[in-house]
Amino acid sequence: MMERGSCRRITHLKTGISTDGPPRNLGVQKINPKRLSPATSALTRPSRRACPSFTMAGPIYKRYVPPAKPKKRAPSPQLTTPAPESREPPQRKAKKSKSTPIDRSAVVPKPQGLTTTTELHLESSIIPKKSKKETKKRKRDVEIDEPLDDETSTPKKHRAVLSKFEKSSRITEVARDKAAKRVAADGDDGEEDEGELQDKPAEELHDLGPLPQPAPIPDAPFEPTYSTLPPWLAQPTTVDSTKTVPFSDLGVEPIFLKKLEKQGYKDALAVQSALLPMLHPGSDQHLGDICVSARTGSGKTLAYLLPIVEALRDSVVPSLSAIVVVPTRQLVDQALKVAEELCAGTKVKVGTAVGHVPFATEQKQLVKMRAQYDPVRAKELREKADQQLKSGFSQRGGIFSDLMAVPENHVPTYHSGVDILICTAGRLVEHIESTPGFLLRDVRWLVIDEADQLLDQNFQDWATVLMDALHGETPEEYMNAQELLRKRRKNTDWEMILPSRRRTTKVVLSATMTKDVTKLKTLRLRRPKLVVVEDETGQEQQEVNDDDTYELPATLEEFAVPVGDGSKKPLYVLQVLLRAAFADTSFTAPDPPKQESETSDDDSSSSSSEDESSVTSSSDSSSEEEEEVNIKKGGKSASTLSEHTSRVLIFAKSNESASRLSHLLSHLQPELGAVTKTLVKSATSKQSKKLLESFGQGKIKILIASDAASRGLDILDISHVINYDMPRSVTDYVHRVGRTARAGKKGSAWTLFDRKEAAWFLNAITKGGTVKRGGKKVKRVQFRDREVTWNRKRTYTAALLELKDAVEGSKD
Numbered sequence: 001m002m003e004r005g006s007c008r009r010i011t012h013l014k015t016g017i018s019t020d021g022p023p024r025n026l027g028v029q030k031i032n033p034k035r036l037s038p039a040t041s042a043l044t045r046p047s048r049r050a051c052p053s054f055t056m057a058g059p060i061y062k063r064y065v066p067p068a069k070p071k072k073r074a075p076s077p078q079l080t081t082p083a084p085e086s087r088e089p090p091q092r093k094a095k096k097s098k099s100t101p102i103d104r105s106a107v108v109p110k111p112q113g114l115t116t117t118t119e120l121h122l123e124s125s126i127i128p129k130k131s132k133k134e135t136k137k138r139k140r141d142v143e144i145d146e147p148l149d150d151e152t153s154t155p156k157k158h159r160a161v162l163s164k165f166e167k168s169s170r171i172t173e174v175a176r177d178k179a180a181k182r183v184a185a186d187g188d189d190g191e192e193d194e195g196e197l198q199d200k201p202a203e204e205l206h207d208l209g210p211l212p213q214p215a216p217i218p219d220a221p222f223e224p225t226y227s228t229l230p231p232w233l234a235q236p237t238t239v240d241s242t243k244t245v246p247f248s249d250l251g252v253e254p255i256f257l258k259k260l261e262k263q264g265y266k267d268a269l270a271v272q273s274a275l276l277p278m279l280h281p282g283s284d285q286h287l288g289d290i291c292v293s294a295r296t297g298s299g300k301t302l303a304y305l306l307p308i309v310e311a312l313r314d315s316v317v318p319s320l321s322a323i324v325v326v327p328t329r330q331l332v333d334q335a336l337k338v339a340e341e342l343c344a345g346t347k348v349k350v351g352t353a354v355g356h357v358p359f360a361t362e363q364k365q366l367v368k369m370r371a372q373y374d375p376v377r378a379k380e381l382r383e384k385a386d387q388q389l390k391s392g393f394s395q396r397g398g399i400f401s402d403l404m405a406v407p408e409n410h411v412p413t414y415h416s417g418v419d420i421l422i423c424t425a426g427r428l429v430e431h432i433e434s435t436p437g438f439l440l441r442d443v444r445w446l447v448i449d450e451a452d453q454l455l456d457q458n459f460q461d462w463a464t465v466l467m468d469a470l471h472g473e474t475p476e477e478y479m480n481a482q483e484l485l486r487k488r489r490k491n492t493d494w495e496m497i498l499p500s501r502r503r504t505t506k507v508v509l510s511a512t513m514t515k516d517v518t519k520l521k522t523l524r525l526r527r528p529k530l531v532v533v534e535d536e537t538g539q540e541q542q543e544v545n546d547d548d549t550y551e552l553p554a555t556l557e558e559f560a561v562p563v564g565d566g567s568k569k570p571l572y573v574l575q576v577l578l579r580a581a582f583a584d585t586s587f588t589a590p591d592p593p594k595q596e597s598e599t600s601d602d603d604s605s606s607s608s609s610e611d612e613s614s615v616t617s618s619s620d621s622s623s624e625e626e627e628e629v630n631i632k633k634g635g636k637s638a639s640t641l642s643e644h645t646s647r648v649l650i651f652a653k654s655n656e657s658a659s660r661l662s663h664l665l666s667h668l669q670p671e672l673g674a675v676t677k678t679l680v681k682s683a684t685s686k687q688s689k690k691l692l693e694s695f696g697q698g699k700i701k702i703l704i705a706s707d708a709a710s711r712g713l714d715i716l717d718i719s720h721v722i723n724y725d726m727p728r729s730v731t732d733y734v735h736r737v738g739r740t741a742r743a744g745k746k747g748s749a750w751t752l753f754d755r756k757e758a759a760w761f762l763n764a765i766t767k768g769g770t771v772k773r774g775g776k777k778v779k780r781v782q783f784r785d786r787e788v789t790w791n792r793k794r795t796y797t798a799a800l801l802e803l804k805d806a807v808e809g810s811k812d
């Protein structure tokens, strides 16, 4: 690279450092500049060009002066003497040295603010490469300027840079000298100064790597401020559940006001005050469908029946104008009762379709057939009937069968036997499919009560069948004159003139109204509106809530009773009955605790303090806040069971479970057994009706039922509901406990839960956000095990054995 022997000896003026031998390639990239003093670091940056051999007398930058081309220069005595090791001709060597690249880092002007060699070095590394043209030009310049070996001959453009560099080197050296002197004077080892230096903020070095970035801001938790529901479901019309309005202010006609007063209803309850104006013709009428979510016992039945009966009051000829669909037979009976009370004294006819009467009888009640003289149509129908017969697809029954029964030139015409039909969904489908002349063309109101249950159990695809019948065209053979004319004039100007079909208003109700759009879609709602009746306190939660939430009556008290492994559940039920439901009643059993302690085996250890008839109760959410609940043991009051006003509805999961509990109760407490009855699914409509009447009248005090009785059953005097078996869902719980605390009356609900059921019950029902109870909490009531089994162990075991024998006997 360098001409041999041309730089044999380089001696620094100030430092006195001399380097023997040819300068090695001390590229700035390979030297750690931190380790070098400014002067030394300057030494480490020689030009790669060959330089003439001379002793440097000036400042170090002189070494950067590019050497003169040998051919142009006068021969130097040193150069003329070839170096002993050199075997190449000088000209070739000069050529070689010419091609040696210039170390631009040594001559690049230093940007302002950079004072140290480190900075200089780093800056040089980021200088963009010069273009080929520039490099050539530069080389040319160098050639012209050469040879320059004294201060005045340094290229002007380098001089400014180098002088700055020299100045900064000098300043650094002076500072170092001063520091060294101070150290010597203080006798200090210089640690302080080093410390001072260390205290100085470290220079921040940046290479070409990415600059450090601030830590990424964590994503905010996802809190939707929107709803995935359609606007009508997401933004319901809310009505305060405490709001009552006099019926007279709602435009109810005097005849009905009297009826309502007679029943003891002065003011309309919240759901009624909201629904009546929406269904009455007038400025507040909603020209679309209505969904209603109102808690149990809030008076929904009257809310939809009153405007319907009022509107039909003047009907002369019955036409099927309203259909009310409910899930059970009991509910049909219940709604029928309310409707009949309202229709009394009017010509409005109410009918039912439930299935406990023969189908043919029901058909006759619902549809009346008459023969009408119409030879043209009679001919048409007969031709059609013949075609059917020939094709082999003729059906028994139907209009063609009826055609044979009417005189010649006559056609059968059908008329509804009722204005309002209250029915179960299954039976309605049967009539739509199989009753000739059962047509829905005049239906103005379709009410679906307990809609969530009905939509959940879409048996026989009832919703689709009903909607097709309601919205579809009447089969041609059943068309009346108007429909026939409309059909014939279809797609003509006449079609516009002919009156269109009357629209049906759908009213969909439940205490646990679903927001499931897919399910609601099957009802083909038109311009729907959701009305939610709830507590004012609940409105805070109204924000955006796509989930289903249910509200319990404000007058309801809830209790949760842990029952261990559940093996003694009947004994726990007995405790609830004796201590809560019939607390002030005298019973012959159990024996006084002292006598019991003599007779009982492992219970004998119980102390007399436990004879106190109190149980420990606590709010479920904070088990520490235990408080004594004033639940008294029976035997102190003179009240007898027959006089007692309490009505207890116990829910069991199945007929077997209900029967078992009934059997055990009658053994454990015979007086209670005498007033206990079981309402099982297999009971006939007559039986269950009778049973419910006796229960309502108070002849029966305890009714054990399955979930069939959980929906809609309206017996105002039910004071206690006991969930003997855990409900299967939150909605089941809401409907079960909703059999008490109805229409503003007080009531309490007791739920027994074993260890396996605890997690679900406590999370989904007592704590879960699904059930709203107006800030109230479920109270936990802990019965002491000894009290539960007190003197009843033997009886209980004996009753179980008897039950076992009875079951095995029945199997045989």
Ligand SMILES: Nc1ncnc2c1ncn2[C@@H]1O[C@H](COP(=O)(O)OP(=O)(O)OP(=O)(O)O)[C@@H](O)[C@H]1O
Binding pocket: 264, 265, 266, 267, 268, 269, 272, 294, 295, 296, 297, 298, 299, 300, 301, 302, 510, 511, 711, 712, 713, 714, 716, 738, 742, 743
């Ligand atoms: N305006 C009123 N004033 C007082 N009581 C009323 C009024 N309207 C209805 N009730 C009574 O409220 C009780 C509950 O009514 P209803 O059975 O219609 O409730 P519901 O909302 O349908 O309950 P569920 O959802 O459990 O079926 C009935 O016993 C009824 O007599």
